[in-house]
Amino acid sequence: MPRDFNPKVITANALLEGDVVYLTIDDRWSRNLSDAEVLTDEADADLRLLQAQARASEVVGVYLTDVRTTSRGPEPIHFREDFRRRGPSNLFHGKQADTLRRA
Amino acid sequence: MYQYNDFDADFIRERNRQFRAQVERRIDGSLTEDEFRPLRLMNGLYLQLHAYMLRVAIPYGSLDPAKLRQLAYLAERWDKGYGHFTTRTNIQFNWPKLRDVPDMLDALAEVEMHAIQTSGNTIRNVTSDHFAGAAADELEDPRPVAELIRQWSTDHPEFQFLPRKFKIAVIASENDRAVMKSHDIGLRIVDREGARGFQVWVGGGMGRTPMVAKLLRDFLPRAELLPYLEAVLATYNLIGRRDNKYKARIKITVHENGLDEIRALVEAEFPRRRAAFAGVDQDWLARINAAFVTPRLAERDASPYYAARRADPVFRAWTDTNVTTHKHADYGIVTISLKAYGATPGDASASQMRLVADLAERFGQKDIRVSHAQNLVLPHVALADVPAVHAALREAGTANIGLASDIIACPGMDYCALATARSIPVAQGIALRLEELKIEHEVGHLQIKISGCINACGHHHVGHIGILGLDRAGVENYQITLGGDPSATTTIGTRTGPGFAYDEIVPAIERLILTYLDLRDGPEETFLEAYNRLGMAPFKSALYEHADRAYAAE
Numbered sequence: 001m002p003r004d005f006n007p008k009v010i011t012a013n014a015l016l017e018g019d020v021v022y023l024t025i026d027d028r029w030s031r032n033l034s035d036a037e038v039l040t041d042e043a044d045a046d047l048r049l050l051q052a053q054a055r056a057s058e059v060v061g062v063y064l065t066d067v068r069t070t071s072r073g074p075e076p077i078h079f080r081e082d083f084r085r086r087g088p089s090n091l092f093h094g095k096q097a098d099t100l101r102r103a
Numbered sequence: 104m105y106q107y108n109d110f111d112a113d114f115i116r117e118r119n120r121q122f123r124a125q126v127e128r129r130i131d132g133s134l135t136e137d138e139f140r141p142l143r144l145m146n147g148l149y150l151q152l153h154a155y156m157l158r159v160a161i162p163y164g165s166l167d168p169a170k171l172r173q174l175a176y177l178a179e180r181w182d183k184g185y186g187h188f189t190t191r192t193n194i195q196f197n198w199p200k201l202r203d204v205p206d207m208l209d210a211l212a213e214v215e216m217h218a219i220q221t222s223g224n225t226i227r228n229v230t231s232d233h234f235a236g237a238a239a240d241e242l243e244d245p246r247p248v249a250e251l252i253r254q255w256s257t258d259h260p261e262f263q264f265l266p267r268k269f270k271i272a273v274i275a276s277e278n279d280r281a282v283m284k285s286h287d288i289g290l291r292i293v294d295r296e297g298a299r300g301f302q303v304w305v306g307g308g309m310g311r312t313p314m315v316a317k318l319l320r321d322f323l324p325r326a327e328l329l330p331y332l333e334a335v336l337a338t339y340n341l342i343g344r345r346d347n348k349y350k351a352r353i354k355i356t357v358h359e360n361g362l363d364e365i366r367a368l369v370e371a372e373f374p375r376r377r378a379a380f381a382g383v384d385q386d387w388l389a390r391i392n393a394a395f396v397t398p399r400l401a402e403r404d405a406s407p408y409y410a411a412r413r414a415d416p417v418f419r420a421w422t423d424t425n426v427t428t429h430k431h432a433d434y435g436i437v438t439i440s441l442k443a444y445g446a447t448p449g450d451a452s453a454s455q456m457r458l459v460a461d462l463a464e465r466f467g468q469k470d471i472r473v474s475h476a477q478n479l480v481l482p483h484v485a486l487a488d489v490p491a492v493h494a495a496l497r498e499a500g501t502a503n504i505g506l507a508s509d510i511i512a513c514p515g516m517d518y519c520a521l522a523t524a525r526s527i528p529v530a531q532g533i534a535l536r537l538e539e540l541k542i543e544h545e546v547g548h549l550q551i552k553i554s555g556c557i558n559a560c561g562h563h564h565v566g567h568i569g570i571l572g573l574d575r576a577g578v579e580n581y582q583i584t585l586g587g588d589p590s591a592t593t594t595i596g597t598r599t600g601p602g603f604a605y606d607e608i609v610p611a612i613e614r615l616i617l618t619y620l621d622l623r624d625g626p627e628e629t630f631l632e633a634y635n636r637l638g639m640a641p642f643k644s645a646l647y648e649h650a651d652r653a654y655a656a657e
């Protein structure tokens with residue numbers, strides 16, 4: 001029996017700003033995890049990873065990371081990814097502040 | 104302070120020009136990330152969790168007002184208004200944009216600063232005693248020697264691709280305020296039978312395999328320093344392991360080969376190296392020495408200082424912890440805490456940096472130091488001026504140097520890509536709890552050090568209480584070590600047992616401190632002394648034989 005494949009998203013850092021970004025289904029890089037394409041098939045995830053890695057002029061350090069799917073969209077499983085999504089916990093900088101500015 | 108000559112200025116200008124072109128080529132796609140990464144790291148540019156990070160070298164932790172003001176300018180112009188001073192006395196900017204970094208480096212060059220060799224397997228920033236030139240117990244100011252080593256090691260062609268990074272510290276007193284024995288090479292300036300030279304220690308380090316440095320040479324004549332360092336580095340470069348990153352530091356080379364074997368290899372190489380030096384280095388050292396003249400300190404009536412101490416208990420408490428004896432009786436060494444309760448250890452805002460620069464200019468002989476404990480120091484302040492300095496500091500005048508809330512903490516998982524857990528909120532939580540309990544002045548000297556991963560940038564191995572943050576099955580978990588000692592009697596702490604969850608670590612540290620207060624042999628016995636007398640048992644009991652022990656997890 002094939003082992004279960006945990007849902008994943010593709011993440012990286014933007015080349016120019018260093019911001020954490022996620023690959024969307026229409027091949028954009030979004031700052032919001034909620035926009036990310038959730039990959040539920042291993043072969044599909046591997047292919048999307050290769051495609052993402054080819055975009056070296058846009059991003060750095062592309063990788064797949066586990067998520068859980070919720071009604072609000074994908075949520076990080078590991079706390080490291082939660083910090084990457086949100087920003088540091090000691091100062092209101094990074095994503096959390098950017099989200100506020102956009103609101 | 105050393106001032107760049109034309110060669111230095113041209114060198115930095117050329118390196119910055121090269122890096123600007125490299126950034127442009129990365130952005131236009133001519134360079135891949137694999138090609139660009141080593142180039143950016145050679146210039147101190149990391150990619151961290153949320154953004155790029157620029158690590159700027161502060162040689163031996165020495166700054167002047169112009170440099171500190173320029174760092175404030177960088178923080179405001181290209182970052183988020185602050186910088187983070189590190190345990191290697193560097194400063195890190197956490198939010199630069201790639202396109203801006205060449206401009207940041209040009210701005211640094213205006214004040215004779217750069218970010219070269221703040222990364223990579225090279226000789227890193229040379230550190231020293233943050234009280235250098237002011238300490239009552241030093242033989243001489245160790246910074247000229249540190250500057251000589253900096254010049255020799257910068258862009259040294261033979262040592263750009265060592266097996267691993269290499270850190271050197273220089274001190275000139277019995278007291279070790281630079282954690283010298285935790286460096287790849289530690290140098291202590293000593294006198295032997297009327298001659299001045301160096302004690303050479305090798306193979307110290309923290310990280311996953313902490314080691315206290317071993318004595319390689321009890322006395323090295325002063326003039327032979329650079330050829331001897333070259334002999335050590337060349338030996339390491341040749342036999343240091345490159346097959347395993349975790350066994351590549353010289354501490355492992357010394358451990359695996361034995362100190363005697365390393366000494367024999369170094370001594371065999373040494374004559375060849377010495378023959379290649381024609382004495383030019385000593386001429387340079389003489390010039391550097393001339394640039395490091397200790398400021399001429401006029402006699403000043405110190406009575407206003409003592410009057411203020413008598414009149415103002417807040418001032419007295421601050422001077423008890425933050426003012427250290429200077430070699431000149433009318434002066435004091437003022438340490439400015441970057442550890443306000445609840446603040447991020449080592450962070451300074453642009454306005455704080457400008458305030459310290461102003462104080463150094465008005466009262467401090469234009470001299471500023473960064474300590475490895477992540478504080479700023481005004482090494483030469485007339486005691487009569489200390490009340491004015493304290494008044495100007497206002498909220499920046501936290502009276503906690505050497506106390507339990509003067510915590511060293513690495514950036515941890517709030518910023519660092521290598522971290523396995525957070526450090527900063529743990530430090531903030533401990534400091535806020537201590538402030539709530541109002542016990543830290545009663546507790547006295549206690550050094551708590553926190554690292555967010557096994558690389559130990561937060562020096563947890565040598566903390567009286569050390570805390571190491573780990574990832575245990577996807578959950579932050581904190582191991583505690585006790586009995587570490589960063590001073591001249593350098594000791595690696597001992598692990599207490601199973602680690603604690605994030606929400607349990609602050610109460611656990613509180614139990615340790617309260618246990619110490621219960622068991623100490625009077626207020627004169629420090630935490631470390633009490634631990635050394637009592638051993639682990641009572642502290643272990645306080646940690647684990649507790650109602651909340653169910654939270655503890657291996």
